[in-house]
Amino acid sequence: MKVLRYSTQIHKWVGLVVGLQVLFWVGGGLVMTAIPIETVRSEHRLKASTPAALPLEQILSLAEVSRLSGVTPVRAELKMTQRGAAWIMTPVEGASVTLDAETGRPFAGMRADEASALAAAAYRGEAALRSAVLLDQAPKETGRDGPIWRVDFDDAERTAFYLSPQTGEVVTRRSAVWRFYDFFWRLHILDFKDGDNFNHPLLIGLTVLTLSMVVTGFILLWIRLARDLKTAGAVRAARRKAAL
Structure with a gap:
């Protein structure tokens, strides 16, 4: 039968093309279901903290901070941080500006010992702190821009x-578990650059091919079942005829 022959050929060659990616999809799915997302995010390594109260009597008004800094914000947030109260102002154009709410000026540069102490205070566990390094540009894995402190634990x-x-x-927090998970996630969606695009042509094309493999598989199954049922019916009819 031509339909059977064509379906078999399509199923075989498409299976060769997409079989490896199907393995990645299944393997990635196993990794993503087996590892709790809380572990991936290292939530178990972050201590719960209660924010300190804002020292309202010492805080400059938004208007005063805007005048001192020369920043006219379209959005502003006052929050308590590990280094004191801060105004975070977002101008019409450009990046947000973080200023000391008590002086209206940028916070003083943070030293390695201060970064280590703040990280250790936020860390849950008994591991020793290995290093604290100020990076001029945040690594891609952080999803952030600009300078950032990285503190590693052993x-x-x-x-x-x-x-x-x-x-x-x-x-943000990262770990070997996160990187292992991220590797399989990128395999899963076939986006090795940014790891967040699951609408690109390669993934769509392979999904269509995989769907065609499933459809031709059902066609093959239907044809083979129909043929087997026909053969079984013929055998039963022959037996009945022989028994007469």
């Missing part, structure tokens, strides 16, 4: 805390 997951150089806050 635990089994090789946890790294990334701290804001202005406020000392732990802005």
